[in-house]
Amino acid sequence: MSTSRDLTRVAFSGLAARKMRTVLLLLGPMIGVAAIVAAVGLTDSAKGDLKAKVAELGTNLIEASAASAFGQSSPTLPIDAVERAATVTTVESVSSIRQLSNVVVTPYTEALEQFDTVPIPVLAADADLPRVLEVGLVSGRWLDDFDESSRARVAVIGQALAAEFSYLPGENRTVELAGFPYAVIGVLEKVPLEPGFDNAVFVPFAAVADDFLDEDPVEPNKLYVRCQTGTEDLTSEALSVAVGLGGPTQISSEVKSEALELAAESDRQLQLIVVSMGLLAIVVGGLGIANVMSISVIQRSAEIGIRRALGHTRRIIALQFLLEAIAVGVVGGILGVLLGMLAIFVGVSAAGWVFVMAGWLAPAGVALAVVISVLAGSYPAVRAARLEPLETLRLG
Amino acid sequence: MITPFLELRSVSRVYGSGDTEVRALDGVSLAVMPGDFVSIVGPSGSGKSTMLGLLGCLDAPSDGTIVVDGEDVSRVADASRTRVRGRSIGFVFQQFHLIPHLDALSNVETALLYRGIRPGERRDRSLAALDRVGLAHRHDHRPVQLSGGEQQRVALARALVTEPKILLADEPTGALDSKNAANVMEILAGLRSSERAVVLVTHDVGIADSAARKISMLDGRIVSDEVLRP
Ligand SMILES: Nc1ncnc2c1ncn2[C@@H]1O[C@H](COP(=O)(O)OP(=O)(O)O)[C@@H](O)[C@H]1O
Ligand SMILES: [Mg+2]
Numbered sequence: 184m185s186t187s188r189d190l191t192r193v194a195f196s197g198l199a200a201r202k203m204r205t206v207l208l209l210l211g212p213m214i215g216v217a218a219i220v221a222a223v224g225l226t227d228s229a230k231g232d233l234k235a236k237v238a239e240l241g242t243n244l245i246e247a248s249a250a251s252a253f254g255q256s257s258p259t260l261p262i263d264a265v266e267r268a269a270t271v272t273t274v275e276s277v278s279s280i281r282q283l284s285n286v287v288v289t290p291y292t293e294a295l296e297q298f299d300t301v302p303i304p305v306l307a308a309d310a311d312l313p314r315v316l317e318v319g320l321v322s323g324r325w326l327d328d329f330d331e332s333s334r335a336r337v338a339v340i341g342q343a344l345a346a347e348f349s350y351l352p353g354e355n356r357t358v359e360l361a362g363f364p365y366a367v368i369g370v371l372e373k374v375p376l377e378p379g380f381d382n383a384v385f386v387p388f389a390a391v392a393d394d395f396l397d398e399d400p401v402e403p404n405k406l407y408v409r410c411q412t413g414t415e416d417l418t419s420e421a422l423s424v425a426v427g428l429g430g431p432t433q434i435s436s437e438v439k440s441e442a443l444e445l446a447a448e449s450d451r452q453l454q455l456i457v458v459s460m461g462l463l464a465i466v467v468g469g470l471g472i473a474n475v476m477s478i479s480v481i482q483r484s485a486e487i488g489i490r491r492a493l494g495h496t497r498r499i500i501a502l503q504f505l506l507e508a509i510a511v512g513v514v515g516g517i518l519g520v521l522l523g524m525l526a527i528f529v530g531v532s533a534a535g536w537v538f539v540m541a542g543w544l545a546p547a548g549v550a551l552a553v554v555i556s557v558l559a560g561s562y563p564a565v566r567a568a569r570l571e572p573l574e575t576l577r578l579g
Numbered sequence: 580m581i582t583p584f585l586e587l588r589s590v591s592r593v594y595g596s597g598d599t600e601v602r603a604l605d606g607v608s609l610a611v612m613p614g615d616f617v618s619i620v621g622p623s624g625s626g627k628s629t630m631l632g633l634l635g636c637l638d639a640p641s642d643g644t645i646v647v648d649g650e651d652v653s654r655v656a657d658a659s660r661t662r663v664r665g666r667s668i669g670f671v672f673q674q675f676h677l678i679p680h681l682d683a684l685s686n687v688e689t690a691l692l693y694r695g696i697r698p699g700e701r702r703d704r705s706l707a708a709l710d711r712v713g714l715a716h717r718h719d720h721r722p723v724q725l726s727g728g729e730q731q732r733v734a735l736a737r738a739l740v741t742e743p744k745i746l747l748a749d750e751p752t753g754a755l756d757s758k759n760a761a762n763v764m765e766i767l768a769g770l771r772s773s774e775r776a777v778v779l780v781t782h783d784v785g786i787a788d789s790a791a792r793k794i795s796m797l798d799g800r801i802v803s804d805e806v807l808r809p
Pocket of ligand 2 (some may be wrong): 603627628
């Protein structure tokens with residue numbers, strides 16, 4: 184018992200006496216563990232945020248798009264796609280949109296040059312879209328049936344676009360769509376499952392037929408469908424059949440929350456890279472420990488010799504060196520965990536997530552650093568123990 | 580009958596083999612009794628250090644028997660020799676061999692590590708040993724902050740803090756000026772007691788003659804063994 188206390192005491196006093204060297208030894212395990220803890224913690228936090236989002240939005244939103252059609256460059260869905268989708272019994276609500284290309288959006292006529300660099304998506308949307316997506320409006324109102332029947336030039340814009348155009352809530356203003364003035368009647372809230380909508384302009388189908396397309400009525404190219412929770416996969420398959428039946432168009436359906444989770448998978452790839460780099464840093468740090476301690480054994484051979492002469496056994500000498508390495512591992516590991524937690528905290532604060540860190544992460548980080556340092560320290564420790572006192576002391 | 584603290588019986592130590600074979604020690608017999616104060620002299624290469632290494636359990640003989648403090652250490656494992664070393668022997672070297680990053684007190688304390696001694700007691704005993712060599716007031720100085728004479732006195736304190744029965748010194752004054760040498764010799768002579776034997780290797784005739792018994796070596800053999808004073 185007292186022997187292990189003596190060993191610990193000597194190991195720490197040896198490290199304290201050679202501060203520069205100790206700091207250098209600590210860097211490897213510290214940076215490695217910090218990288219791993221940060222990578223795992225940040226992806227967990229992101230995943231936690233995603234889960235919260237999905238839980239909030241519901242998992243039962245399905246997107247059915249026109250995927251490919253014979254002889255059509257931008258495939259569309261049948262004109263009665265919404266009615267067809269509604270025939271699927273597990274479907275609760277449906278909304279359709281048509282994505283337009285090449286409609287230049289500017290806040291006012293003179294601003295054409297200033298704003299034509301970043302394309303702003305323009306979509307025809309029906310009256311049900313906010314209800315199906317379960318989002319509200321920041322101000323004003325959504326497009327309604329009267330806008331369709333009166334063929335009004337009205338538009339709802341996304342929240343980010345409103346900010347970009349300095350649109351004030353309730354302001355009487357128009358935006359220019361390919362030169363046509365559209366009255367802004369509302370601003371849509373953020374749609375977490377469709378981040379692109381934040382920057383988009385929504386107009387009635389009838390206005391699109393009048394101003395932008397050579398078709399009337401305008402066919403949709405995408406449906407948003409809410410189904411009974413738990414029937415996502417079933418509904419998604421049924422939709423492809425029900426909507427595409429008898430036509431040339433292939434329908435691809437996907438559950439939106441799954442798409443989101445798929446996107447999170449790519450984060451996991453990043454996590455894997457960062458964790459690998461952390462492991463590499465620890466291994467390199469371990470090699471550094473092995474190297475520095477091997478040099479140390481040579482430099483301290485006289486000290487080892489005198490300790491042996493004083494009655495310290497080979498075992499004690501080996502343990503002493505090993506313990507110095509372990510102390511580096513423990514301290515480096517703890518500092519690495521703290522540094523990693525700091526990185527998670529900074530990242531989480533910047534992203535507005537909730538701090539998530541698995542309970543096993545801290546002990547695992549320290550344990551990893553200790554294991555590496557034990558491996559790194561054992562070779563120099565054995566070398567130190569093998570030194571013959573007479574050879575290192577060289578009597579007169 | 581008093582048993583010797585150290586006993587060599589026809590001990591040889593051979594380095595190398597064949598053409599390069601060196602008989603550093605060649606069939607030496609010797610007994611060192613409690614209370615002895617022995618100086619070993621002889622030309623360079625005559626085997627003095629080799630003998631001291633064997634007496635101090637730092638080395639094993641090629642042939643013959645070595646008994647240290649009642650224990651036959653001729654053909655035992657390293658761990659056993661290490662144990663006897665720690666229990667019965669104190670060393671002083673020409674080059675002091677203090678640990679550079681430790682202060683005087685910690686250097687002395689090193690001899691008491693791993694013996695199940697509590698830190699408080701270890702410190703008290705080490706301070707007392709430093710006091711015996713007149714250096715208690717410099718206990719917090721590191722070796723570089725001490726003169727050669729002071730460093731050798733710290734080394735002496737380290738050797739005697741374990742209360743060893745046998746004190747072995749290899750040219751303990753070899754790296755010191757005459758004033759410091761005299762000081763160290765005075766302390767060494769003062770350590771002589773009926774419970775202890777002191778053996779020192781030296782080149783210095785004056786120092787050799789200040790011992791109670793003088794052993795002369797040549798070519799790995801003892802050529803004379805004289806009692807100078809009882
Ligand atoms: N490790 C060794 N390997 C080979 N020869 C050695 C070794 N140590 C000592 N010797 C030889 O043994 C002889 C006695 O050496 P040593 O005991 O150091 O003599 P002294 O201390 O009297 O000068 C010398 O010839 C020396 O070269
Ligand atoms: Mg010699």
